[in-house]
Amino acid sequence: MVELRADDLIPEKLVVEHDGVRCMDQRGDGACVALDPATRLCTIYADRPQTCRDFNRGESLCLRILGRHQPAL
Ligand code: SF4
Secondary structure (H helix, E strand, C coil): CCECCCCCCCCHHHEEEECCEEEECECCCCCECCECCCCCCECCHHHCCHHHHHCCCCCHHHHHHHHHCCCCC
16 A cells, blocks of 8 residues: 655545555555556556655566456456
């Protein structure tokens, strides 16, 4: 789950609050609501949260998470 910082400008329809902490909402499978399930691309990439900007694409944690969300064949 991606926690949001005060200066993240995310559309409110994509945000949920857990225990007073604003976060990116998730789909039933745990994927971020901003992730397009068909293209596997972030739909708010230019305005993505700072946490996402700090996360290095292709690092081991990234690949493990992606592996959990591969569509069933
Ligand atoms: S990069 Fe985009 S799709 Fe991925 S977690 Fe961040 S906001 Fe969601």
